[in-house]
Amino acid sequence: MKTSYKELLDAVKSCSDKALKRAIRKAVEEKSRYVAERIARTESARACYQGLLKDTRDASDVVAYRWVESTWHPAEDICDEYATVDAYGLGPGIFPKDKAPELPAHPHCLCHYEKVYASELGISDWRQIVEDNLSEDLQPMYNRTYNR
Numbered sequence: 001m002k003t004s005y006k007e008l009l010d011a012v013k014s015c016s017d018k019a020l021k022r023a024i025r026k027a028v029e030e031k032s033r034y035v036a037e038r039i040a041r042t043e044s045a046r047a048c049y050q051g052l053l054k055d056t057r058d059a060s061d062v063v064a065y066r067w068v069e070s071t072w073h074p075a076e077d078i079c080d081e082y083a084t085v086d087a088y089g090l091g092p093g094i095f096p097k098d099k100a101p102e103l104p105a106h107p108h109c110l111c112h113y114e115k116v117y118a119s120e121l122g123i124s125d126w127r128q129i130v131e132d133n134l135s136e137d138l139q140p141m142y143n144r145t146y147n148r
C-alpha cells in the first residue's frame with residue numbers, strides 16, 4: 001500500500017492527469033483490499049473464538065484457555081502480554097474460562113486459544129489458586145494501549 005501511495009504522490013508531482021487517475025485507482029483498490037482482508041481475518045478469528053466458547057461452555061474438564069500467539073506479529077502488542085502473563089497462577093498465557101480475554105484482541109489478530117484441561121494443570125486445587133490471584137488488579141494490563 002505504501003508503494004501505491006508513493007506512486008500517487010509522484011503522479012501529483014508530475015501533473016499528469018492520466019498518471020494521476022491511474023494512481024488514484026490503484027491506491028483506492030489497494031486500500032479496499034486491505035480493509036476487506038482486515039475484516040475477513042478479524043471476523044474469522046472472532047468466529048473461531050465463538051465456536052470455542054460454545055464447544056467448551058459445558059465441558060467441565062476444560063477449565064481454562066491458553067493464549068497462543070500468532071506467528072504473524074510484526075510489532076509488540078497486547079497479544080505478547082496475554083501469551084506470557086501468568087495472571088491467575090495457572091501458568092503463562094493461561095486464563096480460567098470465565099476470565100479469558102476476548103479474541104480477537106485487535107484487528108488482524110490471528111491468535112487463538114488452546115483448551116486447558118484440569119488434569120493438564122497438575123494442580124489439585126486450581127480454583128483456589130485462581131481465587132488467590134483475583135486480588136491483583138489486572139485492569140491496567142487490559143487497558144494498556146500499543147502503537148500499531
Ligand SMILES: [Zn+2]
Binds near residue numbers: 069105
Ligand atoms: Zn493477536
